[in-house]
Amino acid sequence: MKKTVLLALLPVLLWAKDARLVQPNQVPDSDVLDKVKAQAAAPAIVDPIPAIAATKKSTAVEMDSQSLLANPALLKRAMHSVLVRQQIDGIAVILPIYRRLADADNVLITYAEALLAHSKGQLAIAINGYRQVIAKQPKMSAARLNLAMALYHNHQVMAARDQFVRLQNEKLPQPIANIIKQSIARIDRQEAWQFAVNFYYRQEDNINDVPEQQEITYGNNKWVFPEPKKAHGMHIALEAKKRFNLSDTLYSDLQFNANSDFFWDNHDYDDLSLRAGVGLGYQTATFNADIQPFVKKRFYGTNPYSLSTGANGHINYQLTPHWRLANYWEWSYEHFDNNKFLNGQRRFVSLSAVYIHNPQQYWTAGINYYDSGARGDDDSYYRKGAFASWGQEWPKGLSSNFVLSIGKRDHRGVGFPNIKRSDKEYSADLSLWHRGIHYRGITPRLVWSWEKTDSNHFLYNKKENKIHIEFSKTF
Numbered sequence: 001m002k003k004t005v006l007l008a009l010l011p012v013l014l015w016a017k018d019a020r021l022v023q024p025n026q027v028p029d030s031d032v033l034d035k036v037k038a039q040a041a042a043p044a045i046v047d048p049i050p051a052i053a054a055t056k057k058s059t060a061v062e063m064d065s066q067s068l069l070a071n072p073a074l075l076k077r078a079m080h081s082v083l084v085r086q087q088i089d090g091i092a093v094i095l096p097i098y099r100r101l102a103d104a105d106n107v108l109i110t111y112a113e114a115l116l117a118h119s120k121g122q123l124a125i126a127i128n129g130y131r132q133v134i135a136k137q138p139k140m141s142a143a144r145l146n147l148a149m150a151l152y153h154n155h156q157v158m159a160a161r162d163q164f165v166r167l168q169n170e171k172l173p174q175p176i177a178n179i180i181k182q183s184i185a186r187i188d189r190q191e192a193w194q195f196a197v198n199f200y201y202r203q204e205d206n207i208n209d210v211p212e213q214q215e216i217t218y219g220n221n222k223w224v225f226p227e228p229k230k231a232h233g234m235h236i237a238l239e240a241k242k243r244f245n246l247s248d249t250l251y252s253d254l255q256f257n258a259n260s261d262f263f264w265d266n267h268d269y270d271d272l273s274l275r276a277g278v279g280l281g282y283q284t285a286t287f288n289a290d291i292q293p294f295v296k297k298r299f300y301g302t303n304p305y306s307l308s309t310g311a312n313g314h315i316n317y318q319l320t321p322h323w324r325l326a327n328y329w330e331w332s333y334e335h336f337d338n339n340k341f342l343n344g345q346r347r348f349v350s351l352s353a354v355y356i357h358n359p360q361q362y363w364t365a366g367i368n369y370y371d372s373g374a375r376g377d378d379d380s381y382y383r384k385g386a387f388a389s390w391g392q393e394w395p396k397g398l399s400s401n402f403v404l405s406i407g408k409r410d411h412r413g414v415g416f417p418n419i420k421r422s423d424k425e426y427s428a429d430l431s432l433w434h435r436g437i438h439y440r441g442i443t444p445r446l447v448w449s450w451e452k453t454d455s456n457h458f459l460y461n462k463k464e465n466k467i468h469i470e471f472s473k474t475f
Contacts, residue, residue: 072101083112084142088119107136111143118146121321123154123285141170145180152183155283156248161187196239200447200470202261207231207269209462216458218417233263233270253292254278272299279313286318296332308334310346324354326366344373344380352387360393377413381421384408397436403429415457423455431470445470 069075079098082090095112098104114129130147133140148163164184172180206228216223241255257275279292291313298305310332317325329349336342352366370383385407393399407425414420433445447470453462 069097069100072103075101079108079112083108083115086115086142088116091115107133111140114143115146118150121285123150126150127154127156141167141172145176148180148183151248152187154249154285155288157187157190158245159248190243191245193240193242194474196472196474198235198237198470198472200235200468202231202233202235202263202468204231204263204269207263207266211459211461218458221417229266231263231266231269233261233265236260236262249282249284251281251283252279253281253290255292255294268301270300270302273297277312288314288316290314294332304337306334306336308332308346322356324356326350326352326354328352341375342379343375345371346373347371362391364389364391378411378415378421380413381409381411383410383425385425393435397434399433399435401429401431403427419457421455421457421460423453423457423460425451425453427451440473441475442471442473445472 075094075098078090079094081087082094091112095109095116098112099109110129111133114126114133117123117129118126127147127150130143130150133143134147137143144163144167148160148167151157151160151163161184164180164187167180168177168184208226208229210225210228214225214227216225236258237260238258239256241253244252244254246252255275255277257273259271259273259275261269261271263269273296275294275296277292277294279290281288281290283289291311293311294309296308298308310330312328312330314329315327319325327350330347332346334342334344334346348368348370350366350368352364355363357363365388366386368385368387370385372381372383374380385405387403387405389401389403391399391401405425405427407423409421409423409425411421428450430448431445432447433443437444446467448467449464450466451462451464453460455461
């Protein structure tokens with residue numbers, strides 16, 4: 001789940017002593033941090049393509065080609081042996097020799113080529129080969145099982161399910177039958193509704209975000225600010241989504257999100273965002289791209305605040321089993337109920353690289369750009385940033401995720417009081433949890449977050465250091 005830390009920075013009625021300093025018109029700042037942290041979150045580990053090679057090598061591998069060609073019967077038995085046992089090392093040696101036989105079986109050659117391609121992750125070639133084999137040998141269960149597995153890992157789930165169902169009608173060893181049953185159930189779960197919830201307690205000692213100094217003198221002017229306000233409440237984030245497999249590799253997804261901060265002793269700062277989107281995507285074993293139009297409604301202090309409409313999308317490409325490239329973008333237009341001067345477009349784009357050392361460790365690094373438009377240049381700004389993260393599963397059940405990010409924010413125009421704002425932003429987040437500690441699927445995490453802003457504007461210098469326990473569950 002994405003953690004939403006609502007930051008509010010820009011005072012609107014700065015010169016009024018009783019004016020509330022924090023207005024929610026600067027939520028795009030936190031939107032940027034949320035998006036950055038989302039790109040740095042733990043990547044989904046791609047299901048490994050089933051190992052085709054057996055642990056033992058065929059004894060035929062150790063024989064030279066001349067000896068095998070001189071004994072065609074032995075060569076055929078060797079070919080049959082490595083195919084039945086799916087010994088990739090043996091197939092790689094035997095196949096070139098077997099091809100030289102005058103009466104070589106073309107079906108076996110095609111099957112061997114498909115197994116070799118499958119072992120290398122060349123799923124399209126493997127799928128084509130398996131289908132050719134099944135077309136000529138419909139009762140060849142091993143080829144059909146490998147076809148089903150290749151289709152599944154190439155995200156052609158509907159075709160894979162069809163092959164698994166056909167295999168259920170055949171008499172197979174019980175372990176294989178169990179794998180087939182589990183695979184069908186897993187495919188069916190992909191189209192089921194999936195839910196996630198994330199919540200934690202919030203204690204704010206300066207919810208209205210006033211400067212540390214009660215009085216500030218700038219030039220010939222002096223400003224007096226109200227006392228910091230306290231607030232206690234809960235952050236709750238909910239997500240519901242459903243995937244519809246339309247055809248091989250093509251899918252549609254429906255998603256609903258609700259993010260809220262509820263303060264039982266200071267409802268003026270209650271914050272609720274509701275978002276719904278429906279999109280279209282394309283996915284194979286190494287490539288995934290989708291686009292999702294969405295609408296988002298925000299309430300602040302229990303009152304309607306803004307309406308955003310737009311679209312987002314992502315592209316992921318698996319370069320190697322260890323390296324992945326990712327791109328995320330989002331465009332929207334935010335229309336405010338009252339603060340019309342803030343109406344404008346929001347644009348975000350992120351490019352990142354993920355290195356998955358093993359299932360227990362990953363590294364992520366990337367760059368991002370955010371552009372927030374408004375009617376006036378003083379409220380319009382752009383932000384350039386970079387981030388890096390490290391995820392680790394430690395011995396004895398401990399897991400961690402560490403994220404660092406930096407950003408440079410520059411406003412396009414001069415604002416009050418005759419300052420063209422420029423900020424340098426820094427943040428760090430550390431999450432710790434134990435994989436064996438959970439209750440009814442709810443996992444607690446200890447989260448430390450640190451944020452600092454160095455600004456040329458006296459109002460926006462800021463430093464926060466927080467620790468909380470976060471609870472999450474998916475079902």
